[in-house]
Amino acid sequence: MVLGIITWELHLAGCRSLKDKRRVLKSLKDRLHQRFNVSVAETDHQDLWQRAELTCGVVATDRRQAAAVLSTADQFVAGNGSVRVIDSTTNFL
Numbered sequence: 001m002v003l004g005i006i007t008w009e010l011h012l013a014g015c016r017s018l019k020d021k022r023r024v025l026k027s028l029k030d031r032l033h034q035r036f037n038v039s040v041a042e043t044d045h046q047d048l049w050q051r052a053e054l055t056c057g058v059v060a061t062d063r064r065q066a067a068a069v070l071s072t073a074d075q076f077v078a079g080n081g082s083v084r085v086i087d088s089t090t091n092f093l
Helices: 018-036 065-079
Strands: 001-009 039-046 051-060 084-092
Touching: 001 065, 018 039, 018 051, 018 065, 051 065, 065 084
Parallel strands: none
Antiparallel strands: 001 051, 001 084, 039 051
16 A cells, blocks of 8 residues: 655735635645545645645555556646646655
8 A cells, every 4th residue: 555645835826815715725625635536735834825735645556556646636736727836746655
């Protein structure tokens, strides 16, 4: 069994308050969970309006399967118009 983790540093240009930020992130987290069956959490920068760190985890039977899910999720986040990916890091345990 393999645990795959990807962390995104995000810029949310359209957010003017923490309430705006929470709305955007909740929508993104819900869509990631529904589409890819992954767990997602905001892991840093909770007090900043236009910056966020999201971490996504998936458990798979092998590394190739975990990498495929995380790669597809990464493309989904990168193609999302409400956030811009500043940096991303992927790890496997």
